[in-house]
Each structure stands twice: as C-alpha cells, then as structure tokens.
Amino acid sequence: MEFETLSENRSFHGMQGVYRHRSQATGTDMTFAVYLPEAAQYGKVPVLWYLxxxxxxxxxxxxxxxxxxxxxxxxIAMVFPDTSPRGEGVANDEAYDLGQGAGFYVNATQDPWKPHFQMWQYVVHELPELVCHNFAVDEDAMGITGHSMGGHGALTIAMTHPERFRSVSAFAPISNPSDSDWGRKQLTAYLGEDRDSWRAHDASILMAERGYPGEVLIDQGASDQFLDLLKPETLAEAMMKRRQPGQFRMQPGFDHSYxxxxxxxxxxxxxxxxxxx
Amino acid sequence: MEFETLSENRSFHGMQGVYRHRSQATGTDMTFAVYLPEAAQYGKVPVLWYLxxxxxxxxxxxxxxxxxxxxxxxxIAMVFPDTSPRGEGVANDEAYDLGQGAGFYVNATQDPWKPHFQMWQYVVHELPELVCHNFAVDEDAMGITGHSMGGHGALTIAMTHPERFRSVSAFAPISNPSDSDWGRKQLTAYLGEDRDSWRAHDASILMAERGYPGEVLIDQGASDQFLDLLKPETLAEAMMKRRQPGQFRMQPGFDHSYxxxxxxxxxxxxxxxxxxx
Known part of the structure; x- marks a missing residue:
C-alpha cells in the first residue's frame, strides 16, 4: 500500500498532510488529508474520519x-477522504449532485457508475487500512463524522459497522435520502430502482431498525437553506422513538455553510x- | 457611502459578512469582509484590521x-480588505507579485498604476470610515495586523498612524522591502526610482527611525520558505536596537502558509x- 506525499505543513503542535494513492476500490488515484496531533509523535492516537x-x-x-x-x-488524528473517484474515464453527470463529487458513500451496482464508484468500500475498508498501517493512529479507536452527504455517510457507516467506528456524530446530515431529492436520484442511479437496496443507505431507516450502540451527536442549523432536503425531523423522530442515547441539537441562526x-x-x-x- | 451585502452567515455567536462598495480611492468596486462578534449586538466593539x-x-x-x-x-470585530483594485481597465502584470493582488499598501505615484493603486488611502482612510459608520465598531479602538505583504502593510501603517491604529502585530511580514526582491520591483513600479520615497514603506527603516508607541508582536515561522525575501533579522535588529517594547517570536517548524x-x-x-x- 504505497502513497505519495503532496504536502505537509506544521499546524499547531502537529502536522497537516495531504497524500495521494492508487485505490483498488475505485480504480483511480485518490487524494486524502491527515491531521496528526503532537501526541502522535509519542504513540498511536485515536482517529476521527470526516466525510x-x-x-x-x-x-x-x-x-x-x-x-x-x-x-x-x-x-486525536483526523482524516479527510475525497467524496468520489475523479478523473478521465470516470463516469460523471452535469448535475452537481451526481457523479464526481457526489459518491454518496455507496458501492454502485449500476452502470456507468459501477466500475469506479465504490466509496463505501473505500471509506470503510481500504483507506482505514492504509492510514492505520502508515500513520500513528489506532485502528481500534476510530470515530466517524461528516457534513450533509458526509453526515449521511457517517451515520449509515457507523450504524452498519459499529465494531469499526466506535463513535459517531454528524453535521446537517442528509437524513432520509430514500424520500428526498437529495437521495432518490442518486440511489436510483448507483443502486437501481429496487428501493430495498436503498434501505442500508438511509440513516432514518437504519436508526429505526438498528440504531447505534453508543451515543449519537447531531447538529443541525435552524436556518439551513436545505432543510427540506435534509429532513432532520425524520431522523430525530427515529432517534427519539427508539430512545437512542444521544443528542439532536437544532442550532438557531446557522445555515448549511462551513x-x-x-x-x-x-x-x-x-x-x-x-x-x- | 453605500455598500451592498454579498453574504452573511452566522458564525459562532456572531456574523461573518461579505460586502461590496464603490471606492473613491481606487475608482473601482472593492469587496471586503467583516466579522462581528456577539458583543456587537449590544454596542460598539473594538476592531482589528487584517491585511x-x-x-x-x-x-x-x-x-x-x-x-x-x-x-x-x-x-472584537475583524475586517478583511482586498489586497488591490481589480477588474477591467485596472493595470496588471503577469507576475503574481505586481499589480492586481499585489497592491503593497502604497499610493502609487507612477503610471500605469497611479489611477487605481491607492491602497494606503483605501485601507487607512476610506474603508475605516465606511466600516465605522455602518457597523457597530469603535473607530477609537482600531488595531491592525497582517500576513506577509499584509504584515508589511500593518507595520508601516501603524508606525505612520499610531493615533489611528492603537495596536499592531504581524505574521511573517515583508520586513525590509527596500532591500528585497519582494519590494524593490514593486516600490520602483509604484513609487518610482527615487529610493527616498520608499522609506515610508519599509518597516525596518520606520522601526529604526520612529518605532511604535505601544508594544509590537511579530510571529515568524522558522521553516518559512521565503525567509530570504522577508528578512526578519533586519526588523528584529531594528526593534531590539531601539528597545521597542514588544516581542519577536521565531516559531520552530512553521512555514509561510495559513x-x-x-x-x-x-x-x-x-x-x-x-x-x-
């Protein structure tokens, strides 16, 4: 598992690095970033994945x-993966919300996406293996978070692999993609028309059916311009109906931005x- | 003094805004950003200018x-001005370090720069007037800082107008432009061949000749890739020779980046x- 260093800059007492490697999951070069805190100079540290x-x-x-x-x-270390495969020969769509930059953290089963859009495999398995073997991070202490489509990824991945991701949170996640314009189009394109195949990629459904063994933290801006697409109410209802330990915080005044x-x-x-x- | 709001986003308990106005100093539209803390909802707050x-x-x-x-x-509020006039009809140069994006915080006296490159006037007078009259900031409590060319601007402006900028600091400032490839070319282009006209825009010379009535804080990365151009040693020598109150901190491991x-x-x-x- 080789990788190339694109840049490393000291940041606070640690190091912000950017790296590139050849991914087997996506069949493309993939770029990712790792922040290592000072503590990583003295031993392995926990690691938070940010989607x-x-x-x-x-x-x-x-x-x-x-x-x-x-x-x-x-x-704690932090890893920032890319959101999709990219480059020549990789399928794409003119819309900003499908194809490159919009992998939705699934393994595509449909053409033309299937050959490269294997982001679930990439984020759950391949990249953690590479990072845990090459950086001072502890693969038994991994958490996951993310924003919007990345919040969707973090929640669905953590509920499916709680043994692998031992803490989870999300910022303004796409909470119910099976029932949103941020989801139906993409899940149809990547996974096909059969809605049963979508269930594993819908945080509200997974929350209703299995939940998460630890506490879950969700932050959502009350002035988010995409509330209709994110559907926080569906996830919050599923959380509280299940008595899922955790917090759903509706933050007044905040929008969808960074x-x-x-x-x-x-x-x-x-x-x-x-x-x- | 009219201006247009391009965006406003809640950030922490305050607001990050971006605005545009027609500048008389530069004869162009200029974009600037203002962060207002929560305290600004209750009265005027001090303001820090970042060049x-x-x-x-x-x-x-x-x-x-x-x-x-x-x-x-x-x-405390923070204002982020642009670094030069921009747009069609504004002189430019192919080099990254002259013309648009490289105003050097001087009032150009030479063609083709003279008509628009009046960044000293803009940053010292015009924009503070606009901001102090339209936002909840206190014009009697203004400080100034900046990075690289902006550190040069902050130091030269503060030493020239200490009554206006009552605190000053800098990150990796261009410290001795009269004697650096980051300076000679630009000061010649904007101010002409007469080196006497450059003296008001050289922080090391100003420090030697007049200093600053308050304390001065300088941070410089020891692994900065531009140390030869920045010449921190010249400014540090001038500071300490003068017994200028303040601190010059050489920070190990840090480069020139954000x-x-x-x-x-x-x-x-x-x-x-x-x-x-």
Missing part, C-alpha cells in the same frame, strides 16, 4: 472546518476524543 | 485563519483585544 458533502474534495473541511487546533489539544461546521467542530472533536480516548 | 498577502483577496484569511471564534470570544497564521491567530486576536478593550 464531506456534495461538490467537496478532501480539501474543503481540511481548510474550512478549523478542526486542527482541537485535534491537537484532544490528541461557518456552521466551524462553529461546532470543537464540540464534535472532543465528543469523539472522550469516547475513543 | 492579506500577495495573491490574496478578502477571502483567504476570512476562510483560512479561523479567527472568528476568538473574535467572538474576545468581543496553517502558520491559524496556529497563532488566537494569540494575536487576544493581544489586540487586550490593548483596545
């Missing part, structure tokens, strides 16, 4: 979430660090 | 410095807030 939203690369959250200081303080993520990232970093530490 | 470096717009520091949380906590700025922005925000509060 980004539509149109994002590894770079958006790395640059705009301002998580590094808190990761350094909490002694200003919202940045405003609460410290809470999430410490939430995960406490549970993984 | 950016080569190639930057108002956006880089706004997005990458992660200053908002500290400004909110300290109850990761460096972000790592120390909290120190600078609180430094200014303490002195302006």
């Amino acid at each position: 980004s939203g539509l149109t994002c690369t590894h770079e958006n959250a790395m640059t705009k979430a301002a998580a590094q200081q808190w990761c350094d303080e909490a002694g 200003w919202f993520v940045q405003s609460f990232i410290a809470d999430h970093v410490f939430w995960h660090a406490e549970r993984l530490g | 950016s470096g080569l190639t930057c717009t108002h956006e880089n520091a706004m997005t990458k410095a992660a200053a908002q949380q500290w400004c909110d906590e300290a109850g 990761w460096f700025v972000q790592s120390f922005i909290a120190d600078h925000v609180f430094w200014h807030a303490e002195r302006l509060g």
Whole structure:
C-alpha cells in the first residue's frame, strides 16, 4: 500500500498532510488529508474520519472546518477522504449532485457508475487500512463524522459497522435520502430502482431498525437553506422513538455553510476524543 | 457611502459578512469582509484590521485563519480588505507579485498604476470610515495586523498612524522591502526610482527611525520558505536596537502558509483585544 506525499505543513503542535494513492476500490488515484496531533509523535492516537458533502474534495473541511487546533489539544488524528473517484474515464453527470463529487458513500451496482464508484468500500475498508498501517493512529479507536452527504455517510457507516467506528456524530446530515431529492436520484442511479437496496443507505431507516450502540451527536442549523432536503425531523423522530442515547441539537441562526461546521467542530472533536480516548 | 451585502452567515455567536462598495480611492468596486462578534449586538466593539498577502483577496484569511471564534470570544470585530483594485481597465502584470493582488499598501505615484493603486488611502482612510459608520465598531479602538505583504502593510501603517491604529502585530511580514526582491520591483513600479520615497514603506527603516508607541508582536515561522525575501533579522535588529517594547517570536517548524497564521491567530486576536478593550 504505497502513497505519495503532496504536502505537509506544521499546524499547531502537529502536522497537516495531504497524500495521494492508487485505490483498488475505485480504480483511480485518490487524494486524502491527515491531521496528526503532537501526541502522535509519542504513540498511536485515536482517529476521527470526516466525510464531506456534495461538490467537496478532501480539501474543503481540511481548510474550512478549523478542526486542527482541537485535534491537537484532544490528541486525536483526523482524516479527510475525497467524496468520489475523479478523473478521465470516470463516469460523471452535469448535475452537481451526481457523479464526481457526489459518491454518496455507496458501492454502485449500476452502470456507468459501477466500475469506479465504490466509496463505501473505500471509506470503510481500504483507506482505514492504509492510514492505520502508515500513520500513528489506532485502528481500534476510530470515530466517524461528516457534513450533509458526509453526515449521511457517517451515520449509515457507523450504524452498519459499529465494531469499526466506535463513535459517531454528524453535521446537517442528509437524513432520509430514500424520500428526498437529495437521495432518490442518486440511489436510483448507483443502486437501481429496487428501493430495498436503498434501505442500508438511509440513516432514518437504519436508526429505526438498528440504531447505534453508543451515543449519537447531531447538529443541525435552524436556518439551513436545505432543510427540506435534509429532513432532520425524520431522523430525530427515529432517534427519539427508539430512545437512542444521544443528542439532536437544532442550532438557531446557522445555515448549511462551513461557518456552521466551524462553529461546532470543537464540540464534535472532543465528543469523539472522550469516547475513543 | 453605500455598500451592498454579498453574504452573511452566522458564525459562532456572531456574523461573518461579505460586502461590496464603490471606492473613491481606487475608482473601482472593492469587496471586503467583516466579522462581528456577539458583543456587537449590544454596542460598539473594538476592531482589528487584517491585511492579506500577495495573491490574496478578502477571502483567504476570512476562510483560512479561523479567527472568528476568538473574535467572538474576545468581543472584537475583524475586517478583511482586498489586497488591490481589480477588474477591467485596472493595470496588471503577469507576475503574481505586481499589480492586481499585489497592491503593497502604497499610493502609487507612477503610471500605469497611479489611477487605481491607492491602497494606503483605501485601507487607512476610506474603508475605516465606511466600516465605522455602518457597523457597530469603535473607530477609537482600531488595531491592525497582517500576513506577509499584509504584515508589511500593518507595520508601516501603524508606525505612520499610531493615533489611528492603537495596536499592531504581524505574521511573517515583508520586513525590509527596500532591500528585497519582494519590494524593490514593486516600490520602483509604484513609487518610482527615487529610493527616498520608499522609506515610508519599509518597516525596518520606520522601526529604526520612529518605532511604535505601544508594544509590537511579530510571529515568524522558522521553516518559512521565503525567509530570504522577508528578512526578519533586519526588523528584529531594528526593534531590539531601539528597545521597542514588544516581542519577536521565531516559531520552530512553521512555514509561510495559513496553517502558520491559524496556529497563532488566537494569540494575536487576544493581544489586540487586550490593548483596545
């Protein structure tokens, strides 16, 4: 499992790196970022996976979430994967919400997406193996979070693999994609018309059916311009109906931007660090 | 003094806004950003001016410095001006370090720059007037900081107008432009061949000749890739020779990037807030 270093910059007492490797899951080169806190110089540290939203690369959250200081303080690493395969020969769509930049964290079973759009496999298995074998992070102390499409990814992955991701949170997640214009089109394209195949990728359905063994933290902006597409009420209802331990916080005044993520990232970093530490 | 709101997003307990206005100083439309802390809802707050470096717009520091949380906590506003006039009909140069994105915070006296490149006038007078009259900020409590070319601007402006900018700091400032490839070319282009006209725009010379009535804080990365161009040693020597109150901190491991700025922005925000509060 080889990878190439694109950049490394000191940030607080740790290091923000950007790397590229050849992915077997997607059959493409993939870029990812890792922040290592100072504590990683002295031994393995817990690691928080941050899945980004539509149109994002590894770079958006790395640059705009301002998580590094808190990761350094909490002694936890943070990994920022890309949101899809990219490049020539990779299928795409003109819409911003399908294809490159919009992998939706599923393994596509339908053409033309199937050959490269294997983001579930990539994020759950391949990239953690690479990171855990090459950086001072502890594969038995992994948490996962994300924003919007990435919040959808974090919740569905964590509820499916709680043994692998031992803490979970989300910012403004796409909460019920089976019943939203942010979901129906993409799940049809990637997984086909059979709605049964969608169930494993709908956080509200998974919450109703299985939940998560630990506490779940969700932050949602009350002035989010995409509330109709995100459907927070569906997930909140499923959480509370199940008596799922955790918190669903509706934050007044905040929209869907990274200003919202940045405003609460410290809470999430410490939430995960406490549970993984 | 009219201006247009391009965006406003809640950030922490305050608001990050981006605005555009017609500048008389530059004869162009200019975009600027203002962060207002929660305290600004209850009365006028101190304000910190952040001048950016080569190639930057108002956006880089706004997005990458992660200053908002500290400004909110300290109850201080922050303004991010652009680094030059821009647009059609505005002179430019193919080099990244001359013309648009590289105003160097001077009033150009030479063609073709003279008609629009009046950034000293813009940053010292015009934009503060607009901001102080339209936002809840106190024009008697203004501080100034900046990065690289913006650190040069902050230091030269503060030493020239200490009555107007009552606190000053800088990140990796261009410290001795009269004697650097980041300076000679630009000062010649904007101000002409007469080196006497450059003296008012050289922080090391101003420090030797007049200094600053308050304390000065400088942070510089020891692994900065541009140390030869920045010449921190010249400014440090001038500061200490003069017994200028303040601190020059050489920070090991840090380079010239925004990761460096972000790592120390909290120190600078609180430094200014303490002195302006």
